[in-house]
Amino acid sequence: MTAPHRARVAITGLGAVTPLGPDVAALWEGLLTGRSGARLLDEPAFADSPVRLAATCDIEGRLDRVEARTLDRVQQLALIAAREAWADAGSPEVDPERIAVVVGSGIGGALTILGQHDVLRESGARRVSPHLIPMLMPNGPAATVGLEFKARAGVHTTVSACASGAEGIALALDILRSGRADVVIAGGAEACVHPLPIAGFAQMRALSTRHDAPEAASRPYDKARDGFVLGEGAGIVILETEEHAAARGARIHGHLAGAGIAADAHHVTAPDPSGSGAGRSITLALRDAGLQPTDIGSINAHATSTPLGDIAEAEAFKIALGDHRPPVTAIKSCTGHLLGAAGAVEAIAAVLAVREGVVPPIRNLDDPDDAVDLDLVRVTPRAHPHEAALSTSFGFGGHDVSLVVTR
Numbered sequence: 001m002t003a004p005h006r007a008r009v010a011i012t013g014l015g016a017v018t019p020l021g022p023d024v025a026a027l028w029e030g031l032l033t034g035r036s037g038a039r040l041l042d043e044p045a046f047a048d049s050p051v052r053l054a055a056t057c058d059i060e061g062r063l064d065r066v067e068a069r070t071l072d073r074v075q076q077l078a079l080i081a082a083r084e085a086w087a088d089a090g091s092p093e094v095d096p097e098r099i100a101v102v103v104g105s106g107i108g109g110a111l112t113i114l115g116q117h118d119v120l121r122e123s124g125a126r127r128v129s130p131h132l133i134p135m136l137m138p139n140g141p142a143a144t145v146g147l148e149f150k151a152r153a154g155v156h157t158t159v160s161a162c163a164s165g166a167e168g169i170a171l172a173l174d175i176l177r178s179g180r181a182d183v184v185i186a187g188g189a190e191a192c193v194h195p196l197p198i199a200g201f202a203q204m205r206a207l208s209t210r211h212d213a214p215e216a217a218s219r220p221y222d223k224a225r226d227g228f229v230l231g232e233g234a235g236i237v238i239l240e241t242e243e244h245a246a247a248r249g250a251r252i253h254g255h256l257a258g259a260g261i262a263a264d265a266h267h268v269t270a271p272d273p274s275g276s277g278a279g280r281s282i283t284l285a286l287r288d289a290g291l292q293p294t295d296i297g298s299i300n301a302h303a304t305s306t307p308l309g310d311i312a313e314a315e316a317f318k319i320a321l322g323d324h325r326p327p328v329t330a331i332k333s334c335t336g337h338l339l340g341a342a343g344a345v346e347a348i349a350a351v352l353a354v355r356e357g358v359v360p361p362i363r364n365l366d367d368p369d370d371a372v373d374l375d376l377v378r379v380t381p382r383a384h385p386h387e388a389a390l391s392t393s394f395g396f397g398g399h400d401v402s403l404v405v406t407r
Contacts, residue, residue, distance in 0.1 A: 009176050010245040010252045011405070013089030013238030014348050015081040015187075018335050019055035019231050022062070023084055027335075027345070028352050031360035032381050036215035036334055038229045045195055050202040053214050054193045055231035055336030070131045071144060072109035077234035077341070078141035078189035079148060085185065086149065089238040092183065092248055100153040100181040101146040102172045103189060103236070104164030106340030106395065108138030110192040141189045145236070153181040159340075161395030162302070164188050165235060166343025166403055170259035172239050182244040187344035189234035198230060204269065206306060218337075219364035220303035220330035221310050221372050228304045231336030235344030237351075254351045257388065257406045258289025264398030271312040271394060278312065279319030281400035282390065286320070289388070289404040293321040296404070297386020298359045300350040302394045303330030304337050313392065314372045325375045326390075327382050329353075333363035343393030347403050350391040354407045359384045 016023065019037025020030030030037070037055040046052050062080050063071070071079065082103075086092075112135040119127050134140060139157040146155035154175070158167040165188020172186035201207045208227040210217035218229040237256075245252055262284060264277035271278070286293060299317065303310055317328075331349050332338075338345055353359050359382040368376055388406045393399075 007177050008242040009173055009256045010240050010242045011237055011254050011256055011351055012240050012245050012250045012252055013085040014253060014351065015083065015085030015088060015236040016234065016345055016348055017057050017059060017077050017080045018233040018345055019057055020335060024348060031331055031334055031349060034334065034361055034363045036363060037231065038214040038217055038336055040211065040214050049195050049198055051198050051207045051209055052211055053208060053217050053229050055229050056193055057233055072112040072135040072140055073191035074105055074109055074189050075140045075144040077191055077232065078103050079144050081187065081234035081236040082145045082148060082185055085236040085238050090250060094183050096150040096152040098153055098182040099149060099151040100175050100184045101142050101151045102156040102158060102168040102184060102186045103142035103145050104158035104168035104340050105138055105141050105189055106159065106161045106164045107190060107192050109136035109140050110197060111194055112136045114194055114196055145185055149185060151185065160399040161397055162339050162342055163393040163395035163399040163401040164340035164343065166347060166391065166393035166401040167261065169237060169256065169344060169347055169403060170261055170401055173256055173259050176239060176241050182241055184239045185236060186239055187234065187236035188341040190339040190341040191232040193230060193232050201230060208305065216364050218305045218333050220305045220333050220362055221369055221376055222365050223367045223369050225305045225307060225310065227306055228332065229336035231338045233335065233338045233341045233345060235341055235348050237348065253355050255406045256403065258285045258404040260284025260288060260402045262400040264400060266398055269396050271309050273312050275312045275315030275319055277398060277400045278316035278392065278394055281402040282316060282320035282392065285402035285404045291388060291404060293324045295388050296321065296326050296390045298326050298353055298384050298389045299328045300346045300389065300391040301328050301330045302392045304332055311371055314374055317374065327359050327377050328374045329359050329377045330362045331360060343401060346393065347391045347405065350389040351405050353384050354389045354405055357384050358382065
C-alpha cells in the first residue's frame with residue numbers, strides 16, 4: 001500500500017513509562033492530579049553529588065532476566081513503552097516490510113558505558129561485558145524496538161538532545177507521507193541518572209538544588225525556579241496512515257497533523273533569547289498542518305524550569321501565535337526533564353488533552369514570572385473543547401521541534 005504525499009496520519013497506540021508510573025494511564029492520572037515523580041537520591045553513589053534530585057522510574061519485574069542483563073536501561077525503557085503502545089494499537093498484523101521505527105535518545109547507553117568503564121579500571125579488559133557495544137550505542141533503543149517488532153522498512157535514531165523524541169515523531173510523519181511504510185513506531189527514551197551526568201549538568205547550573213523539597217523543585221514559569229530535575233523514561237506512539245488504520249478498524253486517539261523543525265544557530269546550550277528559531281518551528285508546524293494560530297486550543301510547553309529557557313519559549317509563542325494566547329501546561333513540573341524522551345512523552349500528553357478535552361495544570365506554579373505573558377494553567381485542570389494542540393521541544397545545540405496534534 002503506497003501512501004500519497006499528504007496522507008493523513010493517525011495515532012493508534014500510546015505507550016509510556018515515566019516517573020509518574022508504569023504506563024500511560026499512570027502518566028495521565030499523575031498529570032491531572034499534579035503528582036510529582038521527583039525524589040531525593042539517597043543511594044550511596046550520590047552521597048557526594050552536588051545535586052541529589054532526580055525523577056526515576058520503577059521497572060522492577062517488567063522484563064525477563066536476559067533482557068535485564070543484555071539491554072541498557074534506556075533500551076529497557078524504550079522496549080517497555082513500545083510493547084504498551086503496540087498492544088494499545090491492537091497488536092496489528094502488519095507486513096514487516098511496511099513497519100518502520102524511529103526512536104530518539106539524547107545520550108544513549110550512558111549507564112552501560114560508565115559502569116563498564118568502572119569494570120575496566122577495577123578488574124581489567126577481560127571482565128568487560130561482551131554486550132558492551134550494543135548496549136552503549138545511541139541507536140540501541142531503536143534497534144531493540146525494531147528487533148522486537150521485526151521492522152524492516154527502516155530503523156532510525158534521532159539524536160538532537162532534548163528534542164530527540166519529538167524529532168523522532170516528526171521523522172515518522174515524513175516516512176508515512178512518503179509511502180515508505182504503513183506503520184511507524186516512534187518516540188524517544190532516556191536513562192542517565194548517574195553521578196557523572198548530574199555533575200555535568202550541575203556545573204552548568206542547569207539543575208535545581210531544592211534538596212529540602214524534591215517534589216517542589218521543578219517549577220516552570222515560577223519566579224522561584226532554579227533549574228530542572230533530571231528524569232528518565234520513554235514515550236512511544238504508533239502512527240499509521242489513516243487509510244491503513246481504517247482498513248483494519250483501528251481505534252484512533254487523534255491525528256499527527258503537522259511538524260516543524262528549525263534551529264537557533266545561536267549557542268550550544270543557551271536558547272536564543274529572541275525565541276526566533278523556536279517560533280519558526282511552531283510556524284512551520286502550523287503551516288504543515290494547514291492550521292492558523294487561532295486553531296490551537298492548548299500548548300504543552302517544553303518549559304524546563306530554567307530561568308532563561310522559559311522566557312525564550314514564551315517569546316517564541318508570541319512570534320508564532322501573535323495575540324492568540326491558548327492555555328499552556330508544562331508537564332516537566334511533574335515528570336522532571338526526561339531529556340531525549342521528553343518530547344515524545346509530552347506529545348502523548350498533548351494527544352490525551354485533545355482526546356479527553358482537558359489540559360493538566362502546572363505543578364509548583366505559585367508565583368508566575370511577570371516576564372511570562374501566557375495563559376498558564378494553574379492548580380486545577382482546564383477544559384479543552386478545541387480540536388488541536390501544540391507540543392514544543394527544544395534541545396542543546398539549538399534544536400527546535402514543534403508538533404501539532406488534532407482530535
